[in-house]
Amino acid sequence: MSQDDLGNPLRSRSPEVVAGLNDFVGGFLAYETRAEAILALADAHPDEPLANAYAGCLWMFLESPEGPVRARHYFARAKAAAAEGAAEEAEPAAWRERQHLRLLQAWIDGELPEVEALAEALSERFPRDLFIVKLRQYLAFNRGDSPAMLRAILTVLPDNQEQAHAHGMAAFAYEQCHRLDQAEAAARRALALQRKEPWAQHALAHVLLTQGRVEEGLAFLESVRDSWVGLNSFMHTHLWWHLALFLLARDRVPEVLALYDREVWGISKSYSQDQIGAVQLLARLEWAGVDVGERWQDLADHIAARGEDTVEPFLSLLYLYGLARAGRPQADALRAAIEARAGQAPAHSREAWAEVAVPAAQGLLALARGAHDEARKRLAQALPGLPAIGGSHAQRDLFHLLQLQAELGAGQLLPVQQALEARRRVDPRDAPVRRVLARVYAGLGLPQLADREA
Numbered sequence: 001m002s003q004d005d006l007g008n009p010l011r012s013r014s015p016e017v018v019a020g021l022n023d024f025v026g027g028f029l030a031y032e033t034r035a036e037a038i039l040a041l042a043d044a045h046p047d048e049p050l051a052n053a054y055a056g057c058l059w060m061f062l063e064s065p066e067g068p069v070r071a072r073h074y075f076a077r078a079k080a081a082a083a084e085g086a087a088e089e090a091e092p093a094a095w096r097e098r099q100h101l102r103l104l105q106a107w108i109d110g111e112l113p114e115v116e117a118l119a120e121a122l123s124e125r126f127p128r129d130l131f132i133v134k135l136r137q138y139l140a141f142n143r144g145d146s147p148a149m150l151r152a153i154l155t156v157l158p159d160n161q162e163q164a165h166a167h168g169m170a171a172f173a174y175e176q177c178h179r180l181d182q183a184e185a186a187a188r189r190a191l192a193l194q195r196k197e198p199w200a201q202h203a204l205a206h207v208l209l210t211q212g213r214v215e216e217g218l219a220f221l222e223s224v225r226d227s228w229v230g231l232n233s234f235m236h237t238h239l240w241w242h243l244a245l246f247l248l249a250r251d252r253v254p255e256v257l258a259l260y261d262r263e264v265w266g267i268s269k270s271y272s273q274d275q276i277g278a279v280q281l282l283a284r285l286e287w288a289g290v291d292v293g294e295r296w297q298d299l300a301d302h303i304a305a306r307g308e309d310t311v312e313p314f315l316s317l318l319y320l321y322g323l324a325r326a327g328r329p330q331a332d333a334l335r336a337a338i339e340a341r342a343g344q345a346p347a348h349s350r351e352a353w354a355e356v357a358v359p360a361a362q363g364l365l366a367l368a369r370g371a372h373d374e375a376r377k378r379l380a381q382a383l384p385g386l387p388a389i390g391g392s393h394a395q396r397d398l399f400h401l402l403q404l405q406a407e408l409g410a411g412q413l414l415p416v417q418q419a420l421e422a423r424r425r426v427d428p429r430d431a432p433v434r435r436v437l438a439r440v441y442a443g444l445g446l447p448q449l450a451d452r453e454a
Helices: 015-030 033-044 049-060 066-083 092-108 112-125 130-142 146-154 164-176 180-193 198-210 214-227 233-249 253-264 272-287 295-304 313-325 330-344 347-368 372-389 393-409 413-423 431-443 447-453
Strands: none
Touching: 015 033, 015 049, 015 130, 033 049, 049 066, 049 092, 066 092, 092 112, 112 130, 112 146, 112 347, 130 146, 130 164, 146 164, 164 180, 164 198, 180 198, 198 214, 198 233, 198 393, 214 233, 233 253, 233 272, 233 431, 253 272, 272 295, 272 313, 272 393, 272 431, 295 313, 313 330, 313 347, 313 372, 313 393, 330 347, 347 372, 347 393, 372 393, 393 413, 393 431, 413 431, 431 447
């Protein structure tokens, strides 16, 4: 019996396959493009179940209706190959392999609670299977369960103390649970073990932004950006997105626009995470009063190609806003698809679709079309349940900003003033907040305060 680099048992005895499996897991944990080579490895070795199971999982991470279709091809091959060794079910490597296949099948079928149960069983028996830990965190993240993210990593962390990626996973889970001191300590532990640990870099950026440590955040990201090489498009664009948020807080708008054009948009324009990151940044720029020109149009061209994509509510809402800001009629079709999805969603996600995604979609569409009173009412319905649709605190914060934009457009200045003054306790120098507050105080008949913010 062979092992992977993390010490997990493997059935394969092919040096080429073992090396390829290690490259996939290592690349996946590091957010590197080398993970994509698993597709070629699986195609070259259709008789290797785990290679084909990993390839199927990679397609599922596409976050697109196409993902399950592509994944089924690899699952069928993996299942056929695994059947040949059915008598070895009790052997650890065979059990682990088959558990991965069961997990992939449940994921393709949309049975996410079963996926999480299978993944938890894998973690209990093989605590050094960090691919599974990462998957558990991903699924918990998408349903807004931060404590589940933390449980997934803390239960295996004693077995992975030397693994920088494990500490990076702990850092982000702590941050999403608002345990910022522990998040920072875990991130710095990861980076002490391995300077190029992008998830830990990302987690630390979250901490610094949340605490208003903007200058420190800028300095940190600038100091590590030379390590952002070989990353997949999500991690590449998302780290630059975080740097852009720090720059925007200090009103360095030309630099933010340049980062959008060069690093945030245009790496992989068909990928879900690249698209929503671009929507997020353009929306934040507009909230700060910046004219973004024709940038919505190019972005909307690529979002429109997705059709009525309702794979994940958080993603669908941002697709819709991007389409609506570009004035595309497809926004209405996507809103209708979100409403239809709410009536058809499985029990584990029905509430997120019906009680959060539907009113949020209606509110975002109204806001993009200038119907501010309707927008503020619909968005106010959605905000209390927002964590259930997934996304990080920093990403979901956009919905709160857009709610304030709707309130401002509807002439409701008092709630905007209250919210923004509370917001800037964290960062008194936040340039977009101060700019909007100047407008609010002018509208409230307080020119002295308006002049102070200008």
